[in-house]
Amino acid sequence: MISNTKIVGAVEIxxxxxxxxxxxxxxxxxxSIIGVGEASSRGVxxxxxxxxxAASEATHSALLAAEQSAGTRVDEVYLAQTxxxxxxxxxxxxxxxxxxxxxxxxMDTDTVCRLAMAKELPEGRIVVHHIRRPFRLDGRLVPDxxxxxxxxxxxxxxxIHGLESKVADNTxxxxxxxxxxxxxxxxxxxxxxxxxxxxxxxxxxLAIDLGGGTTDFALYRDGCAHKTGxxxxxxxxxxxxxxxxxxxxxxxxxxxxxRYGRGVVHARDKRDKVMLIGDFSIGDRExxxxxxxxxxxxxxxxxxxxxxxxxxxxxxxxxxxxxxVLTGGSAKLPAITEAAAKVFGASARLGEVPAWIGxxxxxxxxxxxxxxxxxxxxxxxxxxxxxxxxxxxKLFATA
Amino acid sequence: MSKTTNTAPFARTWQDISQSVNPRAMSKxxxxxxxxxxxxxxGLAGVVAAIVWGTIEIAETMGRSPNQPGxxxxxxxxxxITLTTDGVLDRTWAGRALALPKNATLMALDLYxxxxxxxxxxxxxxxxxxxxxxxxLALNIQERSPVARIQVQVGAAPPCAFLVARDGVVYDGKNxxxxxxxxxxxxxxxxxxxxxxxxxxxxxxxxxxxLLATAHNQAEHLYRGFEVVSLARLASDGELVVRxxxxxxxxxxxxxxxxxxxxxxxxxxxxxxxxxxxPLKSVNLANGLQVPVTIDTVARLQNSAxxxxxxxxxxxxxxxxxxxxxxx
Numbered sequence: 001m002i003s004n005t006k007i008v009g010a011v012e013i014x015x016x017x018x019x020x021x022x023x024x025x026x027x028x029x030x031x032s033i034i035g036v037g038e039a040s041s042r043g044v045x046x047x048x049x050x051x052x053x054a055a056s057e058a059t060h061s062a063l064l065a066a067e068q069s070a071g072t073r074v075d076e077v078y079l080a081q082t083x084x085x086x087x088x089x090x091x092x093x094x095x096x097x098x099x100x101x102x103x104x105x106x107m108d109t110d111t112v113c114r115l116a117m118a119k120e121l122p123e124g125r126i127v128v129h130h131i132r133r134p135f136r137l138d139g140r141l142v143p144d145x146x147x148x149x150x151x152x153x154x155x156x157x158x159x160i161h162g163l164e165s166k167v168a169d170n171t172x173x174x175x176x177x178x179x180x181x182x183x184x185x186x187x188x189x190x191x192x193x194x195x196x197x198x199x200x201x202x203x204x205x206l207a208i209d210l211g212g213g214t215t216d217f218a219l220y221r222d223g224c225a226h227k228t229g230x231x232x233x234x235x236x237x238x239x240x241x242x243x244x245x246x247x248x249x250x251x252x253x254x255x256x257x258x259r260y261g262r263g264v265v266h267a268r269d270k271r272d273k274v275m276l277i278g279d280f281s282i283g284d285r286e287x288x289x290x291x292x293x294x295x296x297x298x299x300x301x302x303x304x305x306x307x308x309x310x311x312x313x314x315x316x317x318x319x320x321x322x323x324x325v326l327t328g329g330s331a332k333l334p335a336i337t338e339a340a341a342k343v344f345g346a347s348a349r350l351g352e353v354p355a356w357i358g359x360x361x362x363x364x365x366x367x368x369x370x371x372x373x374x375x376x377x378x379x380x381x382x383x384x385x386x387x388x389x390x391x392x393x394k395l396f397a398t399a
Numbered sequence: 400m401s402k403t404t405n406t407a408p409f410a411r412t413w414q415d416i417s418q419s420v421n422p423r424a425m426s427k428x429x430x431x432x433x434x435x436x437x438x439x440x441x442g443l444a445g446v447v448a449a450i451v452w453g454t455i456e457i458a459e460t461m462g463r464s465p466n467q468p469g470x471x472x473x474x475x476x477x478x479x480i481t482l483t484t485d486g487v488l489d490r491t492w493a494g495r496a497l498a499l500p501k502n503a504t505l506m507a508l509d510l511y512x513x514x515x516x517x518x519x520x521x522x523x524x525x526x527x528x529x530x531x532x533x534x535x536l537a538l539n540i541q542e543r544s545p546v547a548r549i550q551v552q553v554g555a556a557p558p559c560a561f562l563v564a565r566d567g568v569v570y571d572g573k574n575x576x577x578x579x580x581x582x583x584x585x586x587x588x589x590x591x592x593x594x595x596x597x598x599x600x601x602x603x604x605x606x607x608x609x610l611l612a613t614a615h616n617q618a619e620h621l622y623r624g625f626e627v628v629s630l631a632r633l634a635s636d637g638e639l640v641v642r643x644x645x646x647x648x649x650x651x652x653x654x655x656x657x658x659x660x661x662x663x664x665x666x667x668x669x670x671x672x673x674x675x676x677x678p679l680k681s682v683n684l685a686n687g688l689q690v691p692v693t694i695d696t697v698a699r700l701q702n703s704a705x706x707x708x709x710x711x712x713x714x715x716x717x718x719x720x721x722x723x724x725x726x727x
Contacts, residue, residue: 052424060428073436081413121410128413161410168416176424178433184413 004028006380009063009074010372011174012187013049014082015213015236016329017041018059019366020066022074023373028380031373033361035070037062046213046232047082047187049169056176063177076182077174078372080190081128082214084232085163091119094154104137104145108153116157126164129186130157131225141222160186160228183375188216188228190371195327195351196220205322206315206344207351208307209368210330212236217307219314229310231303235330238299245295246287252276260289261296263336300336304343315344323347329365474506478534486542487574488522493538496520505530521570521597545572546608547628549586551598565608567600582623584611584641588631603633606653610639613657618665638685645671645679647695652685660684667692 010021022035039062043051067073093115097104117130134141137150145153171181192207201220209216215231238261243253260274267290274292277284308315323346326336331350340348353362353370361370425433477499482490497513510528517526517540525541545562549569552558562572563586572580586607592599607628614622624643632638633653641649645668651660663684671679671692680695 053426056424056426057428060426060432064428064432067432118409126411126413126415164411164416167413171413171416171418172421172424175418175420176426177429178420178425178436180418 007034007070007072007075008182008373008376008380009066009077009179010080010369010376011059011063011077012080012190012368012372013044013047013055013059013170013173014041014211014329014368015044015047015234017212017365018062019369020059020062021361021366021369021373022066022070022072023376024070024072025377025380029377031377033358033373034072035066035068036361037064037066037069039065041212044213046084046234047211047230048085048166049173052169052173055169056173059173060177063179074179077179078183078185078376079170079174079181080187080368080372081162081167081170081184082187082211082216082230083162083166084214084230085166086128086160086186086230087162088158088160088228089119090156090158090227091116092154092156094152097151097153102149102151104148104150104153106146109135109145109155112153112155113157116155117159119159121161124164125161126167127159127161128167128184129160129189129228131160131189131228132157133224133226134222143223158225158227183379185372185375186216186218186228187211187214187368188218188230189225190369190375191216191327191351191367192218192220192225192325192371194353194367194371194374195325196322198223200322200325203322204320206311206320206324206346208304208324208326208328208331208340210235210303210326210328210333210336211368212329215303215307215328215330217311219311219320221319227311227314229307231306231310233299233303233306235328235333237303238296238330238333241295241299242292246291248276248285256287256292257296257333260292262293262334263297263300263339264342265290265293265297266335267293296333297339300333300339301343304340308343317345320344320346323349325349325351327351327364327367329363331364474504475534477503477505477508477536480536480538481531483537483539484542486522486540486544487576488540488542489574492573493517493540505532505534505536508536519596520573521564521568522573524564543568543570545575545580545583546604546611547586548580548583549589549591549601551591561598563601563604565604567602567604569598569601584625585627586630587627588629588633588640601630603630606633606639610641610651610653610657614661617658618661621661621665621668636685646682648681650681650683650685655685655687663690 004027006025008023008025010023012019018039018041020037021033022037024032024034026032039058041055042058043049043054049055063074093112095108095112095115097108099105113132116132121127133156134143135145136142136154137145137148138152142148167184171184174181188207188209191209196205196207202223204221207218207220211234213232213234213236215234217229217231218225219227239250239253239257242248242256242261243250246253246256248256256274256276270288270290272289273286274289275284275286324340324344326340326348327350330336337348337350351364351367353367357370480490480493480497482488482493496517499508508530510530514526514528517523517538522542523540524543527539529537529539531537543564543566546565547563548560549563550558551561551569561569562575562580562583563569569591586601589601591601607630611622611625611628614625621643624645625641626644627642629640629642632640637653639651639653641651643649649664651657664682667679667682667690671677678695680693683691
């Protein structure tokens with residue numbers, strides 16, 4: 001008997017931590033999160049695996065903890081992909097409708113899609129995603145042009161590619177746990193799909209996932225991802241800036257960031273001091289609050305500026321009525337939304353996960369893993385609802 | 400961009416990356432997990448295999464009929480049946496009686512069932528069956544000897560002759576020489592009782608067998624004349640009544656020595672031969688030294704017109720010493 005239940009693992013190998021969620025998908029449409037596993041990340045720098053053994057041990061520990069928490073083995077893994085090596089480009093194609101009565105056929109759409117996707121990459125690069133944007137039939141946007149009448153059919157794809165070696169390293173870490181990677185999904189797409197609604201994505205929204213080592217962003221328009229990118233700067237750089245600027249250790253800098261860091265400068269009095277530890281013990285020091293805020297705000301501002309610069313002409317404040325949605329572990333920095341609003345000239349808010357998700361998983365740091373489960377549910381639902389074609393129908397379809 | 404006939408080749412995607420598991424890429428945690436899973440799987444497979452094997456064994460055991468003596472299962476097939484007997488039965492008869500299947504193997508034979516099948520034949524008194532490897536079944540049987548014959552009629556079926564052994568067993572004799580059977584006297588005055596497919600043993604056959612054996616061994620000329628032995632008065636009077644060719648009724652006492660009674664009979668017959676005009680009707684040997692005889696008066700009148708004067712119906716018997724001098 002074939003089981004109707006699938007156990008899916010959502011894995012995010014981040015720069016600071018590895019997060020694994022185990023979801024049980026029943027009958028292709030019901031998702032239950034049944035296991036959580038976390039481990040401090042090792043051997044990963046700016047989202048890329050640098051020490052395979054250390055990264056494997058950290059990831060496998062998190063996977064095992066998640067399996068033990070779920071009480072079952074993971075069948076397949078949905079893996080988040082990030083890193084500064086990821087890039088994207090737009091590729092357009094157009095065809096003249098072949099039918100005499102100008103009715104668009106399946107063959108026309110297949111042809112234009114194949115043309116748009118067919119582009120060679122430099123040596124060592126590999127495609128991670130082909131994101132299709134809406135079709136244009138004689139200039140008008142149509143989600144599905146089949147059976148519509150027109151003369152010219154256009155489509156464009158946003159193709160995301162990365163270094164094959166780095167992508168392979170990520171998948172091999174999972175394979176080392178004797179599990180296959182079923183789907184590789186860009187981190188920004190995973191978290192963006194979770195924290196934005198379909199309506200927001202249709203109207204236009206910018207989702208920014210502020211991680212520990214990278215900042216991933218996805219600009220949505222017309223219901224699909226219009227542009228994505230990765231900035232190899234994240235919350236870890238704020239800590240590093242504080243450690244250099246205040247001449248403290250990394251751990252102390254992390255404590256100061258979490259306690260007193262802000263997205264915009266709020267303090268006005270230079271004499272306003274904060275204590276490093278707070279109990280006047282040996283090694284306890286005081287730092288000006290204004291300095292801490294200035295350091296963190298400057299780095300946050302810079303990150304957003306880089307994102308805006310990477311978006312280039314595709315971004316305009318009026319093109320994102322839904323504004324900017326921030327998520328990821330570093331999005332917890334106070335007043336970071338104010339910084340985003342100022343940089344992008346649009347409203348900004350923190351992303352919220354759906355209400356059905358439990359309290360322990362509502363932290364923005366789980367957004368990517370939750371988004372992976374969201375993707376896995378959609379994939380299973382697509383498989384479940386896909387019509388089963390008989391041999392006869394296949395025969396006639398190809399005739 | 401216009402349509403082109405030849406599209407550029409598709410770039411490699413992440414799905415082209417080989418996802419085979421390299422053991423060297425496995426962490427300690429992963430190896431432990433795989434080992435645990437392998438052990439679990441092996442254990443489960445073992446349990447399943449044991450259940451399947453047990454089920455098959457039980458099914459085979461339940462499917463094997465205990466009444467089916469010959470089952471070709473394993474081992475070399477049965478090639479030969481050897482027979483050792485103290486009687487007249489032969490190997491052909493044994494083969495028919497055992498009715499073994501063609502593909503029977505020696506190990507598959509149920510010797511107990513086969514022995515029971517043999518003993519169902521009344522002619523078999525005892526049977527020993529043994530496997531002589533690799534492919535021989537050895538039969539060693541002891542047969543009953545017939546003492547007398549008996550005529551039996553069951554229902555409307557025509558009467559048929561059966562044989563009776565010393566232990567009273569009534570059976571259908573096989574392979575006997577017909578000339579031998581013709582010498583056996585018939586039994587009379589017996590009430591046969593059905594028992595299963597045959598008849599219950601006849602009581603009193605010991606006495607009959609002793610009489611006939613003594614007659615056969617000591618006075619064969621008398622024995623040859625015995626035609627019918629009646630047991631009608633055995634239970635009540637302890638007497639056997641024999642009809643011979645010469646005398647219609649000879650009464651023997653089962654409590655006395657048959658040898659002496661036969662000696663008196665022989666003497667009476669010798670005397671009777673000297674007086675052919677006095678044919679004997681009966682001789683009663685059951686009264687010790689006194690042997691009353693009856694003359695068949697009807698025959699006497701028919702045989703002779705001028706008969707001498709009738710004498711005493713008792714033949715004068717000499718002393719016992721005279722009998723002892725006779726050489727049987």
